[in-house]
Amino acid sequence: MIFFSIAEKTDSLYDQQIVDISWLEFTLSLSLVVVTLLLSLLLRLHIQKSVFVASVRAALQLLAVGLLFTAIFDHKFAELWSWLWVTFMVLLATEIIRRRVPTVKRLPLVALVAITTSVAMVVSVVFLFSVIDYTPINIVVVSGITIGNIVPTAVLAVQQLNMQLTSRRLEAESLLALGADKSTLTKFFAPQIIKTAITTQIERTKVVGLIALPGAMTGLLLAGIEPMDAVLLQLIVMYMILGSATITVCTIVWFGLKLSLTTDLRFISQINDI
Structure with a gap:
């Protein structure tokens, strides 16, 4: 069987x-x-x-x-079902991020926008430029790979954001007392948070092919695809993942920091309430 x-x-x-x-x-x-x-x-x-x-x-x-x-x-409406599946994955990813860091409030909308933007950019580049054929299967596969790699990086970014605003609260308040605004505070905290969140993805990209054979390439080789074709497709996947993860993290951290302050530049009453 x-x-x-x-x-x-x-x-x-x-x-x-x-x-x-x-x-x-x-x-x-x-x-x-x-x-x-x-x-x-x-x-x-x-x-x-x-x-x-x-x-x-x-x-x-x-x-x-x-x-x-x-x-x-x-099914005759395969394309429609594919996009509905992608929508479900985006919503589920947003919920996963919310559950992983329940102390960070007002986050779901930011995460939803960030993930949707990243997926939309990846799908646009891949299909509009005919990098990969536009088929129902490829819609789900490309979006699934993108979202699956976005989630852990986004969770790490939110955790770092929460930790920085907790451990460096006095430092942030001192900056505000000296006349800093939301943009200044964001530019002060964001680079380190973003760098920490995407470092793992960058290192994974560096060592690909040296100490690890990625899943997409391995699957294609097992399927009998020519090695160079498998390698090129894997490179496309790696670049998709790196770009989408960076876009998502930057969006979440940037808006997360701005949402941590009220309109009169005071931190939300609860330390972990962003």
């Missing part, structure tokens, strides 16, 4: 199978999860439940996505 297949571009997305993975092979891959559970028991790490839940949840979510891909992209 065939569980999964990777197909080349044909009249049907599912006509030609290049990599065939059976249920047995899939089950055998779970042996590594079993090893993790055993190590947790032996070393008393107490992470068995988390590992088990994460493994089951990942399987269910990806299986659901696979079924949705099959159902949606065979």
Whole structure:
């Protein structure tokens, strides 16, 4: 019984199978999860439940996505469903950021605008310049990769923003007392916060191909695509991720700092209430 297949571009997305993975092979891959559970028991790490839940949840979510891909992209309104899916991902990403940093108020709207702007710019560049073919599948894939990499960077940015306004509160108030306005305060705090938030993404881009083979390229190579084609597509993905993450972080930090002050240049009453 065939569980999964990777197909080349044909009249049907599912006509030609290049990599065939059976249920047995899939089950055998779970042996590594079993090893993790055993190590947790032996070393008393107490992470068995988390590992088990994460493994089951990942399987269910990806299986659901696979079924949705099959159902949606065979539908006559596939393009409409694709954009609805992207909208759902943007809203979910916004909610995830809000939940990760619940102490930061008035954030969801800023995050929503930042993520939407980043996704719109990536999609515009990729499809308007025909970097990648405009198809329902590619709409979801490109947007999903972008949003998936934006979220952790955005969460880190918000955490840094919250920490800076908490630990350096007196310094900020001193600047305001000396006549600084919102723009001055933003220019003072923003660079360090933004730099800290996107450093991980920059370092990941630096070492790509040296100590890590990214997922997009690996998947294409397994699918039988020419190595140079896989490399070029991976570079496109890496540049998309780096650019969108930077745009999102800059937007969130810039407006987050401005929203931390009232119109008369006083901090919101609650330290963590932005």
